[in-house]
Amino acid sequence: MTSSTNNILDLPAELLVLIVRFLEDEDVFTLRIVSRTVEQTVFKYFAKRFFRKKGFMITTPSLDVLQQISQQDQLKPYVQHVWFNPDCYTYVEPDCAPEAVDDDTGWRRHRRPEDEAKYKAYLSCHSDHIRLLRKPSKGLENLLTTALQQLPNLKIIGMRRSEDHKPWGWRTLKDSIGEDPRVTGPTPSGPQYSLSGPTLLFLFLVRAVAASNIVIRRFYTDAIELDNIRPAQLPQDLLSKACSSIWYLEINITKAWLANSDNHVLCDTLDDPASYGRGLISLLRATTNLKELGLQLFPDQRSLRTHNLAYQHPSDWQKTYPYLCFTALALNVQLVHLTRIKLERIITRSDTLISFLIPSAPHLTSLKLRDIRLLSHSNFREPWRKFLTFLLDSCPQLKYMFFYRLLHSRGGISFLENPPLPLPLSETDPTTGAPNPSFSEGEETDAQEFFLKYEHIALRASGREEVRRKLEVVRERHWYLKPIMGYQLDEDLWHTDTSDEEW
Template sequence: MARTTILDLPSELIASVVTHLSDNDIFATRLANRHLERASLSFYGPHFFRKKGFMLTTPSLNVLRHVSEHEELRKDVQHIWFNPDCFTFVTPACGPDDQEMPPDPHDPDSKLLLLSPSDRRRYEAYRECMRDHSSLMRSSGAKLQEILTDVLPKLPRLEVIGMRRSEDHSPWGWARLRDAVGEDPRVLGPLPLGPLHHLSGPTRLFIAIIHSLAATTVKLRRLYTDAIEIDDVDPSLLPQTLLDRACNSIWYLELNSTRAWLARRNGRSDGGYIRNLEPANYGDGLVRLLRATTHLKEIGLQIFPGQTQSYLVAPGYPDPESWRTSYQYICLEKLTRDAPLRHLERVKLEKITTASATLRAFLAPSAHTLRSLKLRDVRLLSSRPPTPAEDADDDETPWTPIFTFLHTSCPALRHLLLYHLLHGTGAVSFRPNTPMLVPPVQTDPTTGLPTSTFGGSDEEEAFARYEHVALQVGDVEGGGRGGGEGDVRAVRDRVAGLVQGHWCVGPYFTYVIDDGVWFTDTSGEEW
């Protein structure tokens, strides 16, 4: 009887065998024989290239370019994402210490002679990487835009583009940079100590993506971003007509909008931004973007005040009414008024401060289609500022109209997640017994700002009361996609109980929420 080897098996069986191998064994198998390489391609392509991340460096983007030019692998790419920054700390550990030896203005490289040979090699690798990264991102990502405009149309099944800035994800090339420099390029460094003269890396990446989509026939379905300064982008860089071409096909948008901390343009500047963003212009860029997404079904929106203002501290602390002048408040008010979203099925809002009437008006156009609602760190104020003659408690129930609206006007709602809801001067508890409150805020006498008072012997008890902070009901696994009438009834009944069954209390400790519960993972979805 003749001996049968794997080479004698039909290609379909070889592809099936490969599915049971480890990644390293798959690589070894494909390198062993041309027939095995071809036969395993039907599994290899989707497994390794359906969803792939890249650094914003030329070597990493060259991999993306080569994949887009491969006759078979390019058909498997559905989802690409980018690490928007690279080595965000000021100087790597292998670099010279400016405090020990200030740089010589006439010979800035002279201090490199003090480095050991290994540190000098690492530091040169770091400088080469940053020169390359800067060249790609200069002029609002003009060179990156050219690359993406060439690559994206060659990926016929591409439907998702995003940004990921985390050590939990592995963009192509990060390990080589780590080995060359001695530090992880994905690690986030400290926030800048002063204003910048250019838009952030994620913002310039966003501009490049939008321009590339507008210049091609790619029909993107999902787009998710890191923190972008969309309101600070000069409107001439992202005009409405360009946004319409790029974003008209999008069904799902996850956006973190933040306010930039920019210096006036003087001397060398990358430009591309509004010189002084006034409150009257808050939300303008966000409105233009949302107006372009005419087929939007799902939105995840976070509005952050910027690096110089905490979302937990009122701009005019201790006056809670000063929230009405905040970036988040004005942005959502303008978005609700000027860009109503009428077909949403899933809504996720985070770190937003608004009035009760504004949140209701934001949700109302999609009331009959809304199936999933997630709210985290959302602060509601009463729909109008209280007058001195009114009881102080009148401003302490801004969530009642929202829970009433969800109960009476959202017949399809089957998944609800509420986490750390807030009111003007504190938080909302879903249990009648008062949770452990944060100690009274102390004020720094030199700045007038609140100082941290967290910690102490009562922390353990405080963090054991998670049920005060979070509420989840309905189609938990599907996030509102699946579920049935049972989930609809469960949500309706629970929301009915919330109308009278929530308590406005002072500030209290928050908890770490499971990212798998909050974030929408698109990695397992087929199109």
């Protein structure tokens, strides 16, 4: 008679790996230390689950982990996706900081005894973060170069500025200081005196990719001041070396307001509209194999701080950074391999947008537009009609479209002749001002409710036949209204997260 056993070591390796897939993270860690046999059996799954996609902060302890992973022969082949959070209490002073107190001796800084340790930890991590990003030497750039070139299967590099994502070390800082380092404060008013943290990180990452000779396929960034980087810091040959292999690029561009100074080494403080878009043009010229593009253009910070953005006359839109930048892009770059395009916060004319899309129109399969403002002129009083006609006539492969809150010179576009009135305040989210509920792709009921209730500002279609049918309808039936209210949009529906794809 064979005696039964409950020993996990007696299980077939395939069954053990299958069991591990259903365990919580902490249970996986515990299981690995049961025995060397178990550890070796589940190592491949462990490495893929916890190290295929890994995020880091720009702090010495976090980057030390990146270096250690890149030097671990067994582990480093599983790393395919590395991302960074460029923030560390950006524009935020934590509650543990000394308070300003007015007493008989005048204003002074008062530090609570219970906050001494927290504030000391904050000063230490913040100075470390600043030193890494802004030290004149190439310390961070060299560190990134060394680490990246030792990851043989690295294909995706990006930035994530969100509390939804967890870079290594964020929890330790939150526990020791009492506040989340990923939370950012409001951008200060007035000019800045150096490039932003995300822009510096972008600069060092591109240089590191070029120096390490790695081949990356996807690159995504956030809030980059491309036109404030001096061309000498990112020459065209360096950009081409780093970016020619990229298939997917997502980039958000802004034009920071920089104070004039002769001491700037990395940044260009000249505010010349003729140069708007220069950095973006150079970057996209380097992406000769680009298949997917996500582009967002924010207004320049000087205009936001010094001018009234009500734009009483339609021609005022033509003076904005998004308008001038996108115009320069359409005139100077042809992206012939694009199959998927996502544009946000663009201000342009229908002719310019069409000109940008023409090189990729024959094989364009997906188009997302959000907060796009098309300006009219004497020959085209209905700019969206011309654009929709172009999609019908020139994009035969288009099988997915999602348009949200399309705009014109003086207001918004409605796909209903009599759109619903904005929701009363009692039915909106008190935090965001957005209506409840939102909608999402994963929750069919909410999504359906949204498109029934707010179909005047959102248009979505899947499949070539449905796309063509809806385009034919809305080309004839869309209305130019006064400013139109936008509603909360589930970001999962807008963003295309390909980070979990296997390579």
